[in-house]
Amino acid sequence: NTPTVPTTVLEAAVESGLGTTGAITLDLAALTGTIQVTTLTGNPTYSTSNRAAGRKFEFVLNAGGAARTLAWPAGWKSFGAAMPTALASGATLRVAVECLGANNTDIHVTWVLAV
Secondary structure: OOOOOOOOOOOOEEEOOOOOOOEEEEEHHOOOOEEEEEEEEOOEEEEOOOOOOEEEEEEEOOOOOOOOEEEEEOOEOOOOOOOOEEEEOOOOOEEEEEOOOOOOHEEEEEEEOOO
Protein backbone atom coordinates (compact mmCIF):
# COMPACT_ATOMS: atom_id res chain seq x y z
CA ASN A 1 0.00 0.00 0.00
CA THR A 2 1.17 3.47 -0.89
CA PRO A 3 0.51 6.01 1.87
CA THR A 4 -1.71 8.95 1.02
CA VAL A 5 -0.22 12.36 1.74
CA PRO A 6 -2.77 14.96 2.83
CA THR A 7 -2.85 18.03 0.61
CA THR A 8 -4.95 20.24 2.87
CA VAL A 9 -3.18 23.23 4.41
CA LEU A 10 -4.49 24.10 7.82
CA GLU A 11 -4.81 27.76 8.67
CA ALA A 12 -5.29 29.31 12.08
CA ALA A 13 -7.04 32.58 12.81
CA VAL A 14 -4.74 35.10 14.51
CA GLU A 15 -6.62 36.84 17.31
CA SER A 16 -5.95 39.02 20.34
CA GLY A 17 -8.79 38.27 22.74
CA LEU A 18 -6.91 36.92 25.76
CA GLY A 19 -6.63 38.90 28.96
CA THR A 20 -3.41 40.75 29.67
CA THR A 21 -3.09 40.46 33.47
CA GLY A 22 -4.59 38.71 36.51
CA ALA A 23 -6.71 35.54 36.38
CA ILE A 24 -7.14 34.38 32.77
CA THR A 25 -9.23 31.36 31.83
CA LEU A 26 -8.14 29.61 28.64
CA ASP A 27 -11.40 28.25 27.17
CA LEU A 28 -10.10 25.43 24.99
CA ALA A 29 -13.39 25.11 23.07
CA ALA A 30 -13.29 28.78 22.04
CA LEU A 31 -9.53 28.96 21.44
CA THR A 32 -9.09 25.77 19.37
CA GLY A 33 -7.64 26.48 15.96
CA THR A 34 -6.42 29.97 16.80
CA ILE A 35 -3.17 31.76 17.49
CA GLN A 36 -3.66 34.30 20.27
CA VAL A 37 -1.26 37.26 20.37
CA THR A 38 -1.15 39.29 23.60
CA THR A 39 0.98 42.04 25.07
CA LEU A 40 0.90 41.58 28.83
CA THR A 41 0.17 44.55 31.10
CA GLY A 42 0.72 42.66 34.35
CA ASN A 43 1.31 39.18 35.76
CA PRO A 44 -1.12 36.55 34.43
CA THR A 45 -2.35 33.44 36.25
CA TYR A 46 -3.75 30.94 33.75
CA SER A 47 -6.45 28.30 34.24
CA THR A 48 -8.36 26.20 31.71
CA SER A 49 -11.95 25.29 30.90
CA ASN A 50 -13.71 23.09 28.35
CA ARG A 51 -10.85 20.61 28.09
CA ALA A 52 -11.40 17.74 25.62
CA ALA A 53 -9.23 15.52 23.45
CA GLY A 54 -8.18 17.12 20.18
CA ARG A 55 -8.44 20.75 21.25
CA LYS A 56 -5.34 22.82 20.54
CA PHE A 57 -4.23 26.38 20.02
CA GLU A 58 -1.14 28.56 20.27
CA PHE A 59 -0.50 31.79 22.06
CA VAL A 60 2.20 34.40 21.87
CA LEU A 61 2.91 36.45 24.99
CA ASN A 62 4.82 39.69 24.64
CA ALA A 63 6.19 41.04 27.92
CA GLY A 64 6.04 44.65 26.78
CA GLY A 65 8.23 47.12 28.66
CA ALA A 66 8.38 45.29 32.00
CA ALA A 67 9.36 41.90 33.42
CA ARG A 68 6.37 39.59 34.03
CA THR A 69 5.68 36.65 36.34
CA LEU A 70 3.68 33.80 34.77
CA ALA A 71 1.60 31.20 36.64
CA TRP A 72 0.53 28.05 34.73
CA PRO A 73 -2.14 25.44 35.53
CA ALA A 74 -0.88 22.56 37.67
CA GLY A 75 -0.48 19.32 35.74
CA TRP A 76 0.47 20.68 32.31
CA LYS A 77 3.16 18.53 30.70
CA SER A 78 5.95 20.59 29.20
CA PHE A 79 8.45 18.84 26.95
CA GLY A 80 12.16 19.63 27.09
CA ALA A 81 12.05 21.93 30.11
CA ALA A 82 9.60 23.33 32.65
CA MET A 83 7.37 26.19 31.54
CA PRO A 84 9.01 29.56 32.24
CA THR A 85 7.57 31.45 35.20
CA ALA A 86 9.34 34.72 34.38
CA LEU A 87 9.36 36.77 31.20
CA ALA A 88 12.00 39.49 30.88
CA SER A 89 11.10 42.96 29.66
CA GLY A 90 10.88 42.90 25.87
CA ALA A 91 10.81 39.08 25.67
CA THR A 92 8.30 37.02 23.70
CA LEU A 93 7.05 33.54 24.64
CA ARG A 94 5.27 31.30 22.10
CA VAL A 95 3.31 28.37 23.56
CA ALA A 96 1.59 25.52 21.68
CA VAL A 97 -1.16 23.84 23.75
CA GLU A 98 -2.64 20.45 22.90
CA CYS A 99 -5.30 18.72 24.98
CA LEU A 100 -5.46 14.92 24.95
CA GLY A 101 -8.30 14.46 27.46
CA ALA A 102 -10.55 16.15 30.01
CA ASN A 103 -7.99 17.12 32.68
CA ASN A 104 -5.13 19.60 33.07
CA THR A 105 -2.82 16.59 33.30
CA ASP A 106 -3.89 15.75 29.72
CA ILE A 107 -2.53 19.04 28.39
CA HIS A 108 0.82 18.94 26.59
CA VAL A 109 2.71 22.14 25.84
CA THR A 110 5.77 23.07 23.86
CA TRP A 111 7.26 26.52 23.99
CA VAL A 112 9.94 28.80 22.60
CA LEU A 113 11.30 31.94 24.27
CA ALA A 114 12.73 34.86 22.30
CA VAL A 115 14.61 37.44 24.35
